[in-house]
Amino acid sequence: MEYLLGLVDLPWWGYIVVALSLTHVTIASVTIFLHRHQAHRALDLHPLVSHFFRFWLWLTTGMITKEWAAIHRKHHAKCETEEDPHSPQILGINKVLWDGIDLYRKACLDRSIPEKYGHGTPDDWIERNLYAAHNTAGIAVMAVIDLLLFGVHGITIWAVQMIWIPLFAAGVINGIGHYWGYRNFENEDASTNVFPLGILIGGEELHNNHHTFGTSAKLSYQWWEFDIGWMYIRILEICGLAKVRRVAPTVKVVEAKPMVDFDTLQTVIANRYQIAAQYAMQLKTTVAGEIEQLRASAKLPQAPDWNPAKQMRLWLKQEAKHIEPADQIRLTLLLEQSKLLDTVYSMRQELSQLWERSSASKEQLLKQLQDWCKRAEASGIASLQEFSQQLRGYAMA
DSSP, X not given: OGGGGOSOOOOHHHHXXXXXXXXXXXXXXXXXXXXXXXXXXXXXXXXXXXXXXXXXXXXXXXXXXXXXXHHHXXXXXXXXXXXXXXXXXXXXXHHHHHHHHHHHHHHHHOTHHHHHHOTTSOOSHHIIIIITTTTTHHHHHHHXXXXXXXXXXXXXXXXXXXXXXXXXXXXXXXXXXXXXXXXSSOOSSOOOBSOSEEOTTTTTTBHHHHHHSTTOSOOOOSTTOEEHHHHHHHHHHHTTXXXXXXXXXXEEEOSOOSSOOHHHHHHHHHTXXXXXXXXXXXXXHHHHHHHHHHHHTTXXXXXXXXXHHHHHHHHHHSOGGGSOHHHHHHHHHHHHHOHXXXXXXXXXXHHHHHHHOTTSOHHHHHHHHHHHHHHHHTSOOHHHHHHHHHXXXXXXX
């Protein structure tokens, strides 16, 4: 019976460690190679590292690089529309969460997707004649390796390896990552950050950050978020095995200028999602205080299922075009009852008009921003004045 134990004999917990370690290598391969390197070109990888990831993914997933990158690129291009290969907003959370791998396979059958979105992916001899031509053979090789090394326990380890990506990547990230979680940025899709510590799925948990800055090699943004995939990339970069091409733009605050200039304008436009989030945060206390006064004076009806202060913070981060019709009625009610809220909200939407007016010249946009700052600082609203003064000190990091 000893032959059933395989070449490596481990305590029960050792097999668990092996299974989790092997699946973690697969997750790292997906997030670093397939996602950040191939799909988004956020970093360059040394050929040895790149080929290791290709080989490992052949053994553990059977996914073809060109197909995966193409489907993911289409997801970004058509996010939350009928053409999105796996949007829970369109298909329902249960469908994407539990049948995500079937949606991926269905998308693979549409050969127009890799033809349109699969450019720049590997097309060498080994890709054409082994990895793509015999993509399921690697899975069989992995099963044999697990069986030889760990005996009957290897069957369980192999099964865990096979289910890991379909469950966590195709299900959790594509499903929950567009359905439930927190949002740092109110970008134009429903992406969420599932959890601030991106360890289990290699940093992909920070999905809202990724959809906001799609070509960034780093998925964490707030100081309290952790992206283990970025940690591995930095280690590879230090070892000369990777080169980061792009990360999310950031804002630095310098001494406030007497008047905003083109550098300030460029910073505001390039960092519009951060600016919107910062605006909502700095006006948070002012908005909450005003709403409490409205409630105390009975100008605002009580609704147990509605938190107007929390909702107003969301509206200050959103563009007006993204507000649902039912919410628009509540927003109008709030603004009619308070000149302060009306000012705060209208000033926020003017910022949106600033970065959406692509037909205006730089000089026109600069004049609009300068005028915005003047009116903000003359508003008599302390938090709005402080935001404007801080904005005059914004510069590209």
